[in-house]
Amino acid sequence: MPPVDAKAPSQTPAEPILFSFPDSDQLSRNLADFVIKAQNDAISRRNKFTLATSGGSLPKMLAKYLINRDDNALRWDKWEIFFCDERLVPLDHEDSNYYLCHQEFFSKVPELKRSQIHTIDESLLDDPEELSDAYEKQLVQAFAGKEAVRNPVFDLILLGMGPDGHTCSLFPGHELLTEQDRWVAPIEDSPKPPAKRITFTYPVLNHAHRLAFVLAGEGKQEMLSKVLDQPELGLPASRVRPSPPGDIYFFTDNAASKTTKYERSDFKL
Numbered sequence: 001m002p003p004v005d006a007k008a009p010s011q012t013p014a015e016p017i018l019f020s021f022p023d024s025d026q027l028s029r030n031l032a033d034f035v036i037k038a039q040n041d042a043i044s045r046r047n048k049f050t051l052a053t054s055g056g057s058l059p060k061m062l063a064k065y066l067i068n069r070d071d072n073a074l075r076w077d078k079w080e081i082f083f084c085d086e087r088l089v090p091l092d093h094e095d096s097n098y099y100l101c102h103q104e105f106f107s108k109v110p111e112l113k114r115s116q117i118h119t120i121d122e123s124l125l126d127d128p129e130e131l132s133d134a135y136e137k138q139l140v141q142a143f144a145g146k147e148a149v150r151n152p153v154f155d156l157i158l159l160g161m162g163p164d165g166h167t168c169s170l171f172p173g174h175e176l177l178t179e180q181d182r183w184v185a186p187i188e189d190s191p192k193p194p195a196k197r198i199t200f201t202y203p204v205l206n207h208a209h210r211l212a213f214v215l216a217g218e219g220k221q222e223m224l225s226k227v228l229d230q231p232e233l234g235l236p237a238s239r240v241r242p243s244p245p246g247d248i249y250f251f252t253d254n255a256a257s258k259t260t261k262y263e264r265s266d267f268k269l
């Protein structure tokens with residue numbers, strides 16, 4: 001029998017860590033510190049920082065305390081940015097997650113170069129399969145290096161959650177919840193418009209180094225309780241459970257976390 005390696009990664013998924021802040025402003029402030037810590041850890045490990053972001057209310061909360069800082073904490077030249085999901089519309093369309101992030105965040109950071117932001121190929125909008133494969137190739141290029149990798153390991157993935165418990169474009173009951181091979185998959189029947197999208201799959205989410213849901217406001221209350229208190233329901237957001245050493249966090253405000261019985265943790269870096 002081989003000797004037991006005490007440091008071998010456990011197969012038990014990470015338990016979510018819940019932070020709750022008085023309001024969404026405090027949430028944004030602490031989220032910025034968390035992102036900077038993730039950035040610094042990643043740069044010291046590999047000299048770059050790979051981040052994937054969602055759309056919805058997240059980009060605005062994310063940008064609030066990352067832009068216009070005067071402490072030189074951000075090493076923008078090391079950032080490589082992907083989208084957890086994207087709608088199949090032109091990049092200057094108001095439904096585009098890239099467009100949203102550009103308006104709320106990227107356009108306010110002149111140091112970020114367009115080449116650091118991985119967007120969908122607009123010439124493939126009529127062919128979701130091809131477009132999805134092409135986006136997956138961008139992940140392969142960013143993560144594989146010289147050696148083939150089984151799964152990409154993002155330094156940080158930031159997620160939202162919809163009122164039905166969806167995250168990325170992974171919706172309740174959809175066949176993509178069981179996708180095990182593709183890193184990126186097309187979806188043409190999204191219940192949330194627009195119907196055609198691409199999305200990261202669980203093999204990507206559950207291999208990330210760190211993930212964080214970012215949830216503010218009373219509208220998130222009921223679903224957050226279900227996701228944290230009743231994981232057996234198997235809602236899409238509950239299925240985000242990375243294997244250690246991956247960590248999963250919920251950054252919430254008190255309005256969102258009001259009813260969950262899940263234990264809150266003190267926020268410290």
Ligand SMILES: O=C(O)[C@H](O)[C@@H](O)[C@H](O)[C@H](O)COP(=O)(O)O
Binds near residue numbers: 056058086162
């Ligand atoms: O492209 C999308 O539709 C988003 O990435 C989606 O997954 C979003 O994160 C949730 O729907 C939450 O949206 P809100 O933050 O606006 O509630």
